[in-house]
Amino acid sequence: MIRDLLLGLRLAVGGGRISGQALLRLAMTTLGVALVVAVLLPAASINTLVSEQDARQAGQVPQTETRPGVDPLYRMDWFIDSGDDYLHAVVVAPEGPDAPVPPGLERVPAPGEVVVSPAAADYLATPAGELARARIGGTVVGEVGKAGLGMAGDRVVYVGDTAERLKGEEYADAVYGFGTEPDGFAVNVTTAALVAPVAVILLLPLLIFVTTASRMGAAQRERRLAALRLLGVSGRQVRRIAAAESLVGAVAGLLLGGALFLLLRPLIGDLDLFGMRFFPEDFVPAWQLVVLIAVLVPGLAVGAAIFGLRRTIVEPLGVVRQGKPARRRMWWRWAVAVVGGLLMASTLLAEERSNAETVGLALAAGSSLLLIGVAALLPWAVEKFVAGLRGGTPAWQFAVRRLQLESGTASRVVSGLVVVLAGAILIQTLVGAVSSTEPEDSRWQAATPISAQIAGGDERLGEAARLLAGTDGITAVHEVVRAPLRAAGDEAGLHWQAVIGDCAALAAQAELGTCADGDVFLVGGLRGQEHVAQSAEPAPGMPVRFYSYGGDGEQADGPQWTLPADVRRIPADKAMREVSSTLLVTRGALGGVSPSDAERLLYVSGTGEPAAVFEAATLAVGPLSWEVDVRPTLGASESSRLDEATRTMRGLLLVASIFVLAVAALSLLMLSIEQIVERRRPLAALSAAGVPMSVLARGSLWQNAIPVGIGVVLAVVAGIGITLPTLRYAGLGLSLDAGLIGMVCAAAVLAVLVATALTLPLLRQVTKLDGLRAE
Numbered sequence: 001m002i003r004d005l006l007l008g009l010r011l012a013v014g015g016g017r018i019s020g021q022a023l024l025r026l027a028m029t030t031l032g033v034a035l036v037v038a039v040l041l042p043a044a045s046i047n048t049l050v051s052e053q054d055a056r057q058a059g060q061v062p063q064t065e066t067r068p069g070v071d072p073l074y075r076m077d078w079f080i081d082s083g084d085d086y087l088h089a090v091v092v093a094p095e096g097p098d099a100p101v102p103p104g105l106e107r108v109p110a111p112g113e114v115v116v117s118p119a120a121a122d123y124l125a126t127p128a129g130e131l132a133r134a135r136i137g138g139t140v141v142g143e144v145g146k147a148g149l150g151m152a153g154d155r156v157v158y159v160g161d162t163a164e165r166l167k168g169e170e171y172a173d174a175v176y177g178f179g180t181e182p183d184g185f186a187v188n189v190t191t192a193a194l195v196a197p198v199a200v201i202l203l204l205p206l207l208i209f210v211t212t213a214s215r216m217g218a219a220q221r222e223r224r225l226a227a228l229r230l231l232g233v234s235g236r237q238v239r240r241i242a243a244a245e246s247l248v249g250a251v252a253g254l255l256l257g258g259a260l261f262l263l264l265r266p267l268i269g270d271l272d273l274f275g276m277r278f279f280p281e282d283f284v285p286a287w288q289l290v291v292l293i294a295v296l297v298p299g300l301a302v303g304a305a306i307f308g309l310r311r312t313i314v315e316p317l318g319v320v321r322q323g324k325p326a327r328r329r330m331w332w333r334w335a336v337a338v339v340g341g342l343l344m345a346s347t348l349l350a351e352e353r354s355n356a357e358t359v360g361l362a363l364a365a366g367s368s369l370l371l372i373g374v375a376a377l378l379p380w381a382v383e384k385f386v387a388g389l390r391g392g393t394p395a396w397q398f399a400v401r402r403l404q405l406e407s408g409t410a411s412r413v414v415s416g417l418v419v420v421l422a423g424a425i426l427i428q429t430l431v432g433a434v435s436s437t438e439p440e441d442s443r444w445q446a447a448t449p450i451s452a453q454i455a456g457g458d459e460r461l462g463e464a465a466r467l468l469a470g471t472d473g474i475t476a477v478h479e480v481v482r483a484p485l486r487a488a489g490d491e492a493g494l495h496w497q498a499v500i501g502d503c504a505a506l507a508a509q510a511e512l513g514t515c516a517d518g519d520v521f522l523v524g525g526l527r528g529q530e531h532v533a534q535s536a537e538p539a540p541g542m543p544v545r546f547y548s549y550g551g552d553g554e555q556a557d558g559p560q561w562t563l564p565a566d567v568r569r570i571p572a573d574k575a576m577r578e579v580s581s582t583l584l585v586t587r588g589a590l591g592g593v594s595p596s597d598a599e600r601l602l603y604v605s606g607t608g609e610p611a612a613v614f615e616a617a618t619l620a621v622g623p624l625s626w627e628v629d630v631r632p633t634l635g636a637s638e639s640s641r642l643d644e645a646t647r648t649m650r651g652l653l654l655v656a657s658i659f660v661l662a663v664a665a666l667s668l669l670m671l672s673i674e675q676i677v678e679r680r681r682p683l684a685a686l687s688a689a690g691v692p693m694s695v696l697a698r699g700s701l702w703q704n705a706i707p708v709g710i711g712v713v714l715a716v717v718a719g720i721g722i723t724l725p726t727l728r729y730a731g732l733g734l735s736l737d738a739g740l741i742g743m744v745c746a747a748a749v750l751a752v753l754v755a756t757a758l759t760l761p762l763l764r765q766v767t768k769l770d771g772l773r774a775e
Contacts, residue, residue, distance in 0.1 A: 032301075074092065092161070104117075250299075343362045425723060481499070484496070576633070712749075
């Protein structure tokens with residue numbers, strides 16, 4: 001056995017006249033295995049990555065139970081919204097020298113000192129972080145360590161202050177330590193539903209590439225094996241030698257893939273995905289998974305080579321293939337596709353966004369099985385399609401006859417394209433549906449829209465109003481009150497929100513028409529929710545009650561109020577999106593009733609762009625730092641963030657699709673080259689008989705195009721089949737992007753054209769008369 005394996009190793013890198021093809025096969029196998037390993041090793045590191053992140057986050061949990069001999073550390077979270085992004089600031093102040101130090105800090109910053117994370121430092125140094133930098137102030141004296149961050153991209157800032165200022169704050173906690181037990185990692189339903197098909201989309205074309213490369217040069221290899229049989233090598237030894245030939249490329253690919261993983265891992269820290277950055281050192285695959293990858297991936301390459309000999313008889317005088325291939329076993333192919341389809345159909349019985357684990361698993365397993373099933377059914381579909389074809393041009397007949405004789409290999413290669421196309425339809429449609437849920441131009445805009453809202457205590461809001469007065473670009477500051485209310489005597493029933501202010505403040509949020517003190521307006525339901533019954537809305541003359549939530553989360557009753565009989569209704573498209581399904585109440589309509597524990601806000605309006613007004617308001621109240629909360633209005637900021645996230649996702653999907661499509665196209669190219677080399681004598685004979693080169697080239701094109709055309713049809717059907725249930729469960733509207741589907745289909749056609757064009761020089765070479773010579 002050792003001698004057989006060593007002989008196979010020698011043949012893999014040598015072989016006399018055909019050593020160039022042997023080395024090409026070795027290089028392709030090595031590349032394919034390396035790509036698979038480079039994808040699998042980061043995936044095998046997910047458990048370690050999540051465990052490390054979970055442990056760090058658990059270590060940052062503040063403990064508020066008093067501990068003897070420990071001074072309290074007053075701590076308050078302060079989220080700074082700069083319009084384009086968020087920054088998490090933590091205001092800290094020790095009561096004494098024995099106060100606990102937050103994880104990631106060497107010491108508690110003194111008043112006027114700031115400790116920033118690396119990502120926060122980068123953000124504050126950009127123009128987008130100027131507003132946050134102006135609000136924080138202070139002097140940077142250190143950097144937050146890894147122990148104080150969940151992810152490398154966390155923008156965390158620790159701001160030092162005095163204990164006297166924080167003691168009386170409602171949202172400040174007295175902390176006596178940090179750390180708790182990690183909760184462990186649980187797979188999110190949405191994550192499972194998206195990651196599973198993405199993994200299939202990435203890995204299946206790579207695995208097909210490995211198997212295709214392993215079978216490359218099969219004809220030459222079989223002739224060498226026949227020569228070995230003439231020297232007395234047995235059939236069992238022949239298979240061991242063939243396995244050893246593929247094992248060289250598999251082991252080399254395994255080592256190259258590991259090296260690529262180690263080389264590219266430091267670059268992971270520079271990769272920013274929607275503001276998330278990972279620590280490269282957390283990507284450590286579990287040794288059990290490393291052993292599994294080291295065994296299975298080379299085993300795939302070796303198994304493909306041995307499986308290719310299953311219907312080949314290698315004898316001393318030559319190689320004999322079975323003339324009629326065995327009938328395909330269809331039951332398992334249909335079983336995989338049908339089970340996947342049934343799992344996807346079963347999700348139609350679940351409620352939208354129910355977040356049930358069974359639904360998430362059904363979506364994940366169903367989409368994966370459906371993708372695999374379609375790839376497995378493609379060879380059968382091609383075989384059935386070409387079986388009945390007759391006639392046509394000579395080029396068409398050449399291609400059809402070749403596919404009638406052997407269509408399985410071409411179909412298996414094209415299966416990678418099918419999976420890529422179906423997956424691209426799924427993911428791109430999901431991204432498009434999310435980005436189109438609320439078009440920006442569907443929002444109503446006031447003549448002087450609200451650009452910023454400021455929250456804080458009564459005294460601080462008064463100080464903020466004083467600072468805003470006379471600020472350039474700010475024309476109005478409206479004080480409003482937001483309070484929840486419900487039907488009186490119906491604690492578990494219907495709940496609404498009331499926004500209370502003067503007519504000028506309310507007119508900035510909806511098109512009121514005429515307004516006088518004492519009026520009440522009801523803004524209609526959210527767009528797209530016309531199915532909500534009007535009986536769920538407060539009726540004129542209905543007794544309602546304001547309420548608040550106590551420290552235990554229970555509702556605390558407030559004063560009762562009766563709605564006026566002349567409540568005026570405003571359509572949702574005539575109001576800001578933020579006040580849909582809301583009561584707009586002027587103060588005179590309350591009749592002296594004062595909501596308990598209501599949220600008081602300042603709404604700031606001005607001339608010019610909303611971003612400029614928000615910047616002016618933020619700078620104006622800068623002296624109050626964390627004592628007031630300044631945020632832009634929901635519409636513009638959230639829309640811009642969603643647009644940016646959508647663009648990022650589309651860019652990532654485009655790069656991933658191009659990469660996987662290129663791998664599938666390379667597999668198709670290798671197949672075309674292999675077939676031309678294997679049939680060089682028949683092609684040379686056809687050329688000598690007068691068949692033009694253009695006919696042979698078109699025949700090669702049709703031979704690739706027919707399986708791809710059938711695959712595109714199956715991909716569109718499968719893509720829509722896994723997209724529709726996913727969209728319905730996520731509560732997203734169906735918006736199939738015909739342009740996108742056409743684009744990915746055109747990419748598949750382009751791959752066929754490129755693969756065919758690249759084989760033309762070789763085709764021209766083998767059709768020369770020299771190709772008819774024999775030794």
